[in-house]
Amino acid sequence: MxxxxxxxxxxxxxxxxxxxxxxxxxxxxxxxxxxxxxxxxxxxxxxxxxxxxxxxxxxxxxxxxxxxxxxxxxxxxxxxxxxxxxxxxxxxxxxxxxxxxxxxxxxxxxxxxxxxxxxxxxxxxxxxxxxxxxxxxxxxxxxxxxxxxxxxxxxxxxxxxxxxxxxxxxxxxxxxxLRARVPEQSAVVATYRSVAELLAAAGTTDYDARRQEVTRSLNTSYDLILARRARDHGRRSPLVQLLAQLNVVIPLVEAAAAAHLYGRASRRPEIAAAVRELADSLEQRRGSAPELVLPEPQGPADRAVNSALRHASAVVHHTGPEPEGMDDRLGAPAALGVRARRAVRNMLLSEPSxxxxxxxxxxxxxxxxxxxxxxxxxxxxxxxxxxxxxxxxxxxxxxxxxxxxxxxxxxxxxxxxxxxxxxxxxxxxxxxxxxxxxxxxxxxxxxxxxxxxxxxxxxxxxxxxxxxxxxxxxxxxxxxxxxxxxxxxxxxxxxxxxWHTRIGDRLAQCVEDTARYVVCAFGGLEQAERAQARRRIYRDLSSVRSEFQRALTEPPPTGTRAAAWWPLVVAAERIVDATTAARVRVDHGARPPGPEEVAGIERQLRELADGLRSSEVLVEVRADLPGDDEGVLAPLRQEVRAARAIASPEPRR
Known part of the structure; x- marks a missing residue:
């Protein structure tokens, strides 16, 4: 443990x-x-x-x-x-x-x-x-x-x-x-290459590490582009096109989660090769779109991958919607003075500062x-x-x-x-x-x-x-x-x-956010809103992972406690992956889950979060993980059971 x-x-x-x-x-x-x-x-x-x-x-x-x-x-x-x-x-x-x-x-x-x-x-x-x-x-x-x-x-x-x-x-x-947009463009190219490696690793033990690299790359790319986009309001500027090319990566990443659960993308090398070709086109600024020859899909996960890849190819090669119609997911930025006043107010009222x-x-x-x-x-x-x-x-x-x-x-x-x-x-x-x-x-x-x-x-x-x-x-x-x-x-x-850090509180918040994402994924939100929610949860998970990795470098007891709780961080990431995969399969033909199924998973996650907040240490327990569930949420239920089986919170005395 x-x-x-x-x-x-x-x-x-x-x-x-x-x-x-x-x-x-x-x-x-x-x-x-x-x-x-x-x-x-x-x-x-x-x-x-x-x-x-x-x-x-x-x-x-x-x-x-x-x-x-x-x-x-x-x-x-x-x-x-x-x-x-x-x-x-x-x-x-x-x-x-x-x-x-x-x-x-x-x-x-x-x-x-x-x-x-x-x-x-x-x-x-x-x-x-x-x-x-x-x-x-x-x-x-x-x-x-x-x-x-x-x-x-x-x-x-x-x-x-x-x-x-x-x-x-x-x-x-x-x-x-001479290199005005090179850093932003290089970041987007690197994101496409990381997604190619993610798809190549779907269904293998290397998938989790590749997914973490994709999250870091997406965070970097969005931070770079949106920081510049806040000062560039043109609707036809090259930056808008670059942001659109980054946005279409999101459906590919979501489809990769579904492909991972069913292990098909790794057996279809043409998929990763096509994404690498998109990265080359971005890097060399090629405008012509080569014909995509993709394997015949065998189910909802395959259809999701193919659909996302064809849409990404159209946008990368400028054959998709015009920039005026693209959603840059930014909105009107606040004025500099407003942002400065907000930052100063938050600083003065913040207990950590x-x-x-x-x-x-x-x-x-x-x-x-x-x-x-x-x-x-x-x-x-x-x-x-x-x-x-x-x-x-x-x-x-x-x-x-x-x-x-x-x-x-x-x-x-x-x-x-x-x-x-x-x-x-x-x-x-x-x-x-x-x-x-x-x-x-x-x-x-x-x-x-x-x-x-x-x-x-x-x-x-x-x-x-x-x-x-x-x-x-x-x-x-x-x-x-x-x-x-x-x-x-x-x-x-x-x-x-x-030396007495409450790592459990941070992890409990992460699990609670994961429960909220499960509800969001199968609620009445539009696809763009779900994508934004997914980006937020993965960014938060990346932050939690960094905090725990920092805590692991502390001497005992903090480092020892962080090492004991580390598997739950990994489990939370896998739950989010399974949720994303289930949503993708529903979008491409699978039968949607009933409200009671979603509510049950949410309840289990919130119970786990409450237990983490009320505990000092974790003790290992045994739990059966049946794999004969049916329905699109079966993999998600198994990941939730695995998370709850990793550790049972030991209450304070």
């Missing part, structure tokens, strides 16, 4: 490192972003060269420090989102460093100011991805401004830091005129109080460590603290060699090119690798500003360990939700 889906949750009897540590130290199989590597090398090294040529190396170091923030924040695919991801945080970074400069050397005033900035930073981080980076940069630059002597007057450092971020932005957007803000403020306040009472050279590093470790969207606080300590130690070894062997001056430029190029290359491999790459860069820039040389290394290691300790105690152990 305690084993994970991938089989790594058990014990082998050998003395091995814990899963949460090995997971973080295992490099992720992500390709190296070559363009980002080149941009980082130029963005951080060029300002140093200009500063040296002008006789102001400290100015070049500040511009490079701003460029470092831009490099770290350049994580989006679409150019409009990259513009926001870099430009908006630079404004908050400029505000942060200005506040830091104003309280530099002011003792307890600086402690109070940085604590307040930490509260604001933590709260705005809950708004969204751009706000999260903005909150991070606001606090980081405030800490640096309050801890490092900056060249006067007060406005010079914010200006130089902003120039560095804008330099990265310019380098990033150079290709925008206040709790995280107070959590971060407490840790930053303790860090600044400590370095005010105990003489610490370049004390800003303690608060910087706390800020990075407590970022809410970076993963487990506990594992991040440990991984940051390990990553910092590895980065300090590189920094020690650089500071000892390289004399400050023109040699800094080629060395910085090499070290900066490692940041995006290592960032995609994991948090510890990113920390190891960023550490020597920050130390080099700090040395140019402070001229301490090799003597920076040991204090930075001590400061990092102190910061990690503060984050672990005040940001983790003192908060009950860290």
């Amino acid at each position: 305690g084993r994970r889906e991938d089989g790594t949750g058990g014990h082998t009897g050998r003395l091995t490192p814990p899963d949460w540590l090995t997971h973080g130290l295992r490099p992720q199989p992500a390709p190296v972003p070559k363009a980002a590597v080149g941009r980082a090398a130029v963005a951080l090294a060029a300002p140093l060269a200009v500063g040296l040529a002008a006789g102001r190396p400290e100015y070049g170091a500040l511009v490079s420090m701003g460029a470092l923030s831009g490099v770290i924040g350049d994580t989006a695919d679409a150019y409009r989102m990259r513009l926001l991801n870099i430009a908006v945080p630079q404004f908050f970074g400029a505000v942060g460093v200005t506040l830091g400069i104003l309280v530099y050397g002011e003792g307890w005033v600086a402690v109070g100011a940085l604590t307040l900035v930490a509260l604001v930073s933590g709260m705005i981080s809950s708004i969204g991805a751009v706000a999260s980076v903005s909150g991070l940069l606001l606090l980081l630059n405030a800490v640096v401004g309050a801890g490092l002597p900056m060249p006067g007057p007060w406005w010079k450092a914010p200006l130089l830091l902003s120039l560095g971020g804008l330099f990265v932005l310019v380098l990033t957007l150079l290709a925008w005129p 206040w709790r995280y803000g107070l959590r971060l403020a407490l840790c930053i306040g303790l860090a600044q109080t400590l370095v005010s009472l105990v003489p610490v050279t370049r004390s800003y590093w303690v608060a910087l460590t706390v800020t990075f470790v407590l970022k809410p969207d970076f993963g487990s606080v506990f594992s991040r603290a440990v991984l940051r300590a390990l990553g910092t130690a590895a980065g300090l070894l590189v920094a020690a060699a650089v500071l000892a062997a390289v004399e400050r001056g023109w040699w800094d430029v080629p060395v910085m090119m090499v070290l900066a190029a490692l940041i995006p290359a290592f960032s995609v491999k994991g948090y510890a690798f990113q920390t190891a790459a960023i550490t020597p860069v920050i130390l080099m820039l700090s040395d140019i500003l402070g001229h301490q040389g090799f003597h920076l290394v040991l204090p930075r290691l001590v400061d990092s360990l102190v910061g990690c300790g503060i984050a672990l105690v005040a940001g983790y152990l003192l908060w009950p939700e860290s």
Whole structure:
């Protein structure tokens, strides 16, 4: 029961490192972003060269420090989102460093100011991805401004830091005129290819993994296109056509669920090959439609696949409805001011945003109080460590603290060699090119690798500003360990939700949403409304899966509990698949279920959700799973029985 889906949750009897540590130290199989590597090398090294040529190396170091923030924040695919991801945080970074400069050397005033900035930073981080980076940069630059002597007057450092971020932005957007729609189109092509693999895996044990990949790909594609569509209201624009081509994937995915239950698509390789051909047509922008030669359907599931594939082919090759008639499933976007006011109101009224803000403020306040009472050279590093470790969207606080300590130690070894062997001056430029190029290359491999790459860069820039040389290394290691300790105690152990998390509540909500989807699938909704409901439930399931995978990296008891409850996450996904498959079969000729059948399944799921909310642990039970049911809902009933048989909630005493 305690084993994970991938089989790594058990014990082998050998003395091995814990899963949460090995997971973080295992490099992720992500390709190296070559363009980002080149941009980082130029963005951080060029300002140093200009500063040296002008006789102001400290100015070049500040511009490079701003460029470092831009490099770290350049994580989006679409150019409009990259513009926001870099430009908006630079404004908050400029505000942060200005506040830091104003309280530099002011003792307890600086402690109070940085604590307040930490509260604001933590709260705005809950708004969204751009706000999260903005909150991070606001606090980081405030800490640096309050801890490092900056060249006067007060406005010079914010200006130089902003120039560095804008330099990265310019380098990033150079290709925008030539590649304006490439990220969105590439995302849609990738979605078609993932659907092809899903259909090829129907009826096999590989289907669940392929379906998760399709969900991630669909989420990415819709996020990219709808973010741009909110600013593009033309009904005949190429973006509308691209969105229509993405929309017609949904019936194919739904049909794949039906095909999986009956194992036919995997025995019809022509289906997956036809979808791959559609992906090639999208990628090469071919307008001609080749004739589709599909196997003769043998039942409702086959008819659903063939029908969805022919419709997708017509839209991809522009032989379907004109863009004016296409449903972009977006509606009129709210005005920017309305969205901003709504986000601020939600932030101010949200308990999680206040709790995280107070959590971060407490840790930053303790860090600044400590370095005010105990003489610490370049004390800003303690608060910087706390800020990075407590970022809410970076993963487990506990594992991040440990991984940051390990990553910092590895980065300090590189920094020690650089500071000892390289004399400050023109040699800094080629060395910085090499070290900066490692940041995006290592960032995609994991948090510890990113920390190891960023550490020597920050130390080099700090040395140019402070001229301490090799003597920076040991204090930075001590400061990092102190910061990690503060984050672990005040940001983790003192908060009950860290080690006593109610994973059952989140899973119960997921099961309840699944029950609602079952009713929605066989209610009186239109097909478009059902498709939207299906997209929402799969997106929510993807979010739940991510939350549980994050919880699995926590130490016991949280990680152990998440591993025990993990099979129910998988079971909920299978229930949604079975519901979708049943709806598809009904749409293509199968006899629809009676209202009492749907109500019975809903009742069983809601009972399971109620039990999960009232339990602390799960205990394994036995249950018979008869397979002789009749009707279109037979597979769905069996999946529900399987979910209820996985575990019976043990009530609280």
